[in-house]
Amino acid sequence: MHSKCISVPPYPLCPSASSVVKILIFGSLTVLPLTLHAQTSILGFTPNSAAHESAVEEKLKSIPTPDGERRQHKILTAEPHVAGSTRNNELARYIADQWRNEGLEDVVIRRYDVYGSNPKSTFLEMTAPLHYRALLRELPVPGDSDLKNKSISSAWSGMSASGEVTAPLVYAHSGNPEDYDLLRKQGIVVKGKVVLVRYSNPYSYRGFKALTAQREGAAAILIYSDPAEDGYTKGKVVPNGPWGPEYHIQRGSITYDFMVPGDPLTPGWASVPGAKRIPMEEAVSIPRIMALPLSWHDAKPLLAQMDGPVAPADWQGGLPIKYHLGGNRVRVHVKIEMDNSTQPYYVVEGRIRGAELPDEWVVLGNHRDAWVFGGVDPSSGTASMMELTRALGQLKKDGIRPRRTIVVCSWDGEEMGLTGSTEWGEQFADELRKKAVAYINVDEATSGPNFHGQAVASLAPMLVEASHSLQDPSGKTLYEAWKATAAREKESGSQSGQMNDSGVSDGTLADTRIGSGSDHTVFLNFVGVPVLGLEFDGPYGVYHSAYDDFFWMNHFGDPGYRYHTLMSQLWGVLALRLSNSDILPFDFAAYAQNIRQFVSELERNNKNVWGADKKMWGQPPPAVQSGEARPPLPLDLEPVLTAISDFEASGQRLNASITRVLSSGPIDPKLAGTINHGTMQVERNWLNPEGIPGRPWFKHILYGARFTYAHLELPGLTEAVEKQDWTVAAQQAEILRQALITNTKLLNDLNSTLTGQTAAPAN
Ligand SMILES: [Zn+2]
Numbered sequence: 001m002h003s004k005c006i007s008v009p010p011y012p013l014c015p016s017a018s019s020v021v022k023i024l025i026f027g028s029l030t031v032l033p034l035t036l037h038a039q040t041s042i043l044g045f046t047p048n049s050a051a052h053e054s055a056v057e058e059k060l061k062s063i064p065t066p067d068g069e070r071r072q073h074k075i076l077t078a079e080p081h082v083a084g085s086t087r088n089n090e091l092a093r094y095i096a097d098q099w100r101n102e103g104l105e106d107v108v109i110r111r112y113d114v115y116g117s118n119p120k121s122t123f124l125e126m127t128a129p130l131h132y133r134a135l136l137r138e139l140p141v142p143g144d145s146d147l148k149n150k151s152i153s154s155a156w157s158g159m160s161a162s163g164e165v166t167a168p169l170v171y172a173h174s175g176n177p178e179d180y181d182l183l184r185k186q187g188i189v190v191k192g193k194v195v196l197v198r199y200s201n202p203y204s205y206r207g208f209k210a211l212t213a214q215r216e217g218a219a220a221i222l223i224y225s226d227p228a229e230d231g232y233t234k235g236k237v238v239p240n241g242p243w244g245p246e247y248h249i250q251r252g253s254i255t256y257d258f259m260v261p262g263d264p265l266t267p268g269w270a271s272v273p274g275a276k277r278i279p280m281e282e283a284v285s286i287p288r289i290m291a292l293p294l295s296w297h298d299a300k301p302l303l304a305q306m307d308g309p310v311a312p313a314d315w316q317g318g319l320p321i322k323y324h325l326g327g328n329r330v331r332v333h334v335k336i337e338m339d340n341s342t343q344p345y346y347v348v349e350g351r352i353r354g355a356e357l358p359d360e361w362v363v364l365g366n367h368r369d370a371w372v373f374g375g376v377d378p379s380s381g382t383a384s385m386m387e388l389t390r391a392l393g394q395l396k397k398d399g400i401r402p403r404r405t406i407v408v409c410s411w412d413g414e415e416m417g418l419t420g421s422t423e424w425g426e427q428f429a430d431e432l433r434k435k436a437v438a439y440i441n442v443d444e445a446t447s448g449p450n451f452h453g454q455a456v457a458s459l460a461p462m463l464v465e466a467s468h469s470l471q472d473p474s475g476k477t478l479y480e481a482w483k484a485t486a487a488r489e490k491e492s493g494s495q496s497g498q499m500n501d502s503g504v505s506d507g508t509l510a511d512t513r514i515g516s517g518s519d520h521t522v523f524l525n526f527v528g529v530p531v532l533g534l535e536f537d538g539p540y541g542v543y544h545s546a547y548d549d550f551f552w553m554n555h556f557g558d559p560g561y562r563y564h565t566l567m568s569q570l571w572g573v574l575a576l577r578l579s580n581s582d583i584l585p586f587d588f589a590a591y592a593q594n595i596r597q598f599v600s601e602l603e604r605n606n607k608n609v610w611g612a613d614k615k616m617w618g619q620p621p622p623a624v625q626s627g628e629a630r631p632p633l634p635l636d637l638e639p640v641l642t643a644i645s646d647f648e649a650s651g652q653r654l655n656a657s658i659t660r661v662l663s664s665g666p667i668d669p670k671l672a673g674t675i676n677h678g679t680m681q682v683e684r685n686w687l688n689p690e691g692i693p694g695r696p697w698f699k700h701i702l703y704g705a706r707f708t709y710a711h712l713e714l715p716g717l718t719e720a721v722e723k724q725d726w727t728v729a730a731q732q733a734e735i736l737r738q739a740l741i742t743n744t745k746l747l748n749d750l751n752s753t754l755t756g757q758t759a760a761p762a763n
Pocket residue numbers: 367377378414443444
């Protein structure tokens with residue numbers, strides 16, 4: 001209840017002893033028995049509303065309990081519940097019933113009829129030089145009776161093609177394009193063969209591996225978990241530690257959802273029953289290659305028999321064998337039969353209608369479907385969501401409604417291709433563009449104690465600010481714990497791509513590089529809704545395997561469910577701040593600084609692309625001798641940088657005006673509405689209706705994802721620069737500049753409205 005007093009310039013959280021107040025909530029309805037050291041400064045709140053808000057937050061934070069989290073987690077992980085399964089649909093009804101009992105409103109289960117992908121049978125054997133039939137199953141370990149469950153699936157990849165082939169096997173390392181280049185140099189052709197690749201570190205989405213193998217003409221791809229990545233090389237394995245044991249299989253989809261997520265047959269519109277569908281042949285996100293995931297138990301006999309050149313040192317893995325490139329000696333027989341009949345997926349939706357602004361929505365979501373039990377992914381998130389909805393329901397019963405509407409969703413089919421959230425987002429895109437303030441996603445919510453917070457840059461300051469008011473189980477504030485984690489990771493270099501060399505400051509704490517791979521995608525990239533993402537992580541070697549279960553969570557991930565509880569609290573505090581603020585807590589000056597950083601990184605990362613003489617591009621060309629022709633610049637980013645500076649200046653002016661207006665007390669609701677509707681439009685204005693080149697579904701011009709799912713800033717511009725397509729690059733730079741100009745004008749207009757209207761009564 002008492003958080004430490006820490007000042008975050010320019011927002012002192014504990015201004016004076018006089019802020020110890022008794023707080024009345026909602027007039028005579030409810031008196032909270034709270035005497036607390038209230039916050040009178042929260043981004044977006046007047047001092048009075050901040051005091052009220054902090055009382056509401058204290059009450060919300062007091063409701064989720066570790067026992068409640070554990071109870072929900074036990075129910076959610078009791079049985080395997082892949083998308084489309086009976087159990088997953090039962091859980092949809094369970095969640096809907098819980099929400100109704102808790103007092104959520106308008107609870108509905110929405111149905112989407114999507115292209116299904118379920119295994120009828122999978123089979124793999126080595127036919128030469130000796131026979132080995134792959135187990136394709138995960139064996140139980142002592143102490144974890146869930147692993148004896150008969151409905152645990154065998155190895156399979158979502159969206160695999162069906163087929164059968166017997167062909168030589170080639171080891172292609174991580175299965176990235178450069179790996180095939182190396183094979184080619186060694187004279188090894190993979191066309192018509194089966195490739196064996198490993199899950200890799202750094203993470204590269206398996207669908208990208210599949211697409212790369214398909215482009216290389218391989219007949220099938222086998223993707224295995226090498227102990228060097230997530231097994232015994234890392235540390236103790238299940239049941240003695242958190243890392244993946246011998247038999248663990250990382251299932252997963254190989255869909256090409258980096259082209260278009262969701263149901264492959266309804267790209268850009270919702271798969272409501274009866275929706276129009278494109279023919280399968282036209283669906284760009286359906287892979288044409290067979291794929292199968294393997295445990296290292298099943299990969300080892302194959303690797304051990306392979307001949308050909310010895311694989312390079314960095315291709316060697318954690319198994320006690322010499323890895324060879326193969327190509328002749330080992331032959332394998334792969335047979336996969338998939339059921340692709342249309343299948344219903346169910347999204348559960350509930351809400352607490354806003355007391356004052358019901359048509360402004362703060363949306364919260366997490367997926368429900370799991371590859372097997374889904375201990376971390378996604379049931380840790382769903383458990384936290386259920387304790388949060390219980391808390392929100394309790395507040396409502398106590399007469400405390402949020403000002404804006406809080407919409408909560410349990411997505412389906414995330415694992416297959418972000419399907420449920422994508423279809424829902426497509427169905428309600430127009431309404432969301434009018435009403436959505438922000439979307440807060442969790443997925444693998446808790447696998448350890450290390451916090452990672454993600455946000456579009458305009459919401460990063462409010463995320464950092466909120467972390468001050470939460471207590472980490474370590475005894476520190478969440479803010480301090482987060483900073484310590486960030487500093488540790490920076491030191492170990494594990495996040496080297498994410499931190500700049502200026503150290504861990506408040507400005508760099510939140511990760512503002514948002515790729516794909518979870519349910520925030522439709523909100524950010526298709527609808528233009530600002531997003532936040534929350535996660536506590538730790539050593540986690542059982543991802544997408546049967547071992548990711550209740551036992552794992554209770555022994556390794558979060559044995560006391562304290563981080564689950566903190567997740568409910570944090571998620572709730574953020575939702576309440578967004579829904580109760582007087583002026584939405586966007587910081588567009590911070591956004592501008594972030595965009596400038598994206599542009600400078602684009603220049604830095606690509607400074608060698610301008611010809612062999614390695615001259616910088618986007619910079620004035622070097623001085624030339626008289627008479628020498630001045631080389632043409634391939635791309636001039638000065639106009640973009642100027643537009644960023646203008647946007648930043650407007651953001652700073654608006655921040656200053658908002659701070660001044662908020663500090664002077666209650667705001668005229670009509671004026672607040674004008675400002676809020678205006679600032680909600682900023683994110684929408686980053687969308688290009690045409691989409692990024694080659695990927696029209698992805699419309700955001702600041703955030704995108706590579707085919708590996710890795711974040712990709714300024715996606716259209718960056719991809720054009722990397723291809724050295726200077727015509728497209730110039731077009732993309734101009735689209736960015738125009739969006740900056742539009743948003744600068746918007747902020748200037750809002751600032752005039754704010755200063756004009758607030759100046760008037762004073763005269
Ligand atoms: Zn997940």
